[in-house]
Amino acid sequence: MGAVSRAEHREQQMEAILEAGRRQLAERGAAALSLREVARDVGLVSSAVYRYVANRDELLTLLITAAFDDLGESVEMAEATRRRSDLRGRWRTAGTTVRAWAHEHPHEWALVYGSPVPGYVAPQSTVGPATRVTAVLGGIVADAVRTGRLDRPGEGAPRGAGRALDTASLDVAMPGVPPAAALRAMTAWTGLVGYVGLELFGHFGPLVADPDRAFAAALDELAEMVGIA
Amino acid sequence: MGAVSRAEHREQQMEAILEAGRRQLAERGAAALSLREVARDVGLVSSAVYRYVANRDELLTLLITAAFDDLGESVEMAEATRRRSDLRGRWRTAGTTVRAWAHEHPHEWALVYGSPVPGYVAPQSTVGPATRVTAVLGGIVADAVRTGRLDRPGEGAPRGAGRALDTASLDVAMPGVPPAAALRAMTAWTGLVGYVGLELFGHFGPLVADPDRAFAAALDELAEMVGIA
């Protein structure tokens, strides 16, 4: 107090509140997130939190967008270190970074990709940040198609995958990628998210002996499925 | 009251309690499951529920095992209607049934494959039921290998997939299946679970225009990846 300006102070308190919120995701889970406990953690009286956050749902929203942004930024930065032409390397790096982030922030992963919080509806403000990771993966596939280095881009789409996707959003997410390839890319993304979730939530049982190796192999299988050189 | 025997009555009440529990998974989520609300739903005073269930955690456990058993049974029965030699058909049926079950029981799906309930540790009694679905899928792959109808069963395992899996549990889960193929099967399972989860929790956005068609195509891509004829 004293030494810092009001604006600085506000920023610091806001960060402390988010930090306390994250701690609670771990200890009680999103559904039981408590403003009173947050206040206690930060060293405030319960009503004071309302100077920073309108209500419980708004705090949840802030935690969700922060998580998506943090994950998105990690993946963007990691993937950017690879040569643009190293398609497989970009895929591996992106996938590995997603998994590493999930292991470092298991409760935030659960918040964004786990069960929805009952009674809470995510507002529009979360969809931008949510898109960042998939945009990276979409970019890899789009680059592969553009440089003619995606295997069987338009072929092998059983049961009419072409009509399964919305062409307008496809154009935004993966410009220039034929529907069949886009569907494979989407399926690879489900494999990645599914793998990380099942691993994190302990559903693999004793089958996986070497998690890092198994994941690396799975990631490459998914790349093969998509046709990333 | 009156007409039914004690044993019958007990069974009916137990079922009513589980039913009320399921209703609450939908309305409040697993983390906020409340015995008092269950009691109210069933028409009992709150303390009476303790005649049927030791505590909140035990009710959760019962709901989890019931969900796994219900899902497992659905998939077993659906898959059993196919000719044993129709490998691709068995895979499609199993996958489609998993998704259909999830859509019919979204909150139970969230309970078993979504975020773990904070503070709750699933006891051993849940692992048997949890295994039933994956056992069906494992059986399909094992049959494919046994009849020599799995593509490249031992080949194409980048980054040493062989050492990634535990050979003892592999022998139980998919007897006779080489590690490389088992890893692909496991990855296909993650794709299936990931797809259903992302779809159910609303993470696909506007990209998917025809959900049934997209899923059928994804399911076939996963079968191709595994090498199921």
Added chain:
DNA sequence: TGTACATCAGTGAACGCGCGTTCACTGATGTAC
């Protein structure tokens, strides 16, 4: 078939606890002149 006793489902009060949110307030920080 009838009686004596054991079992057990359900009651109602109580325990100590935590929650989200509102409101009138104090006192320090910042701003305009």
Added chain:
DNA sequence: TGTACATCAGTGAACGCGCGTTCACTGATGTAC
């Protein structure tokens, strides 16, 4: 540089609510003889 006023972070009491779990109890159902 100094004063008057506005802003705003934080307080503390209060609202009405719900929770899990325990305990001594009543009365109906079941069992043994």
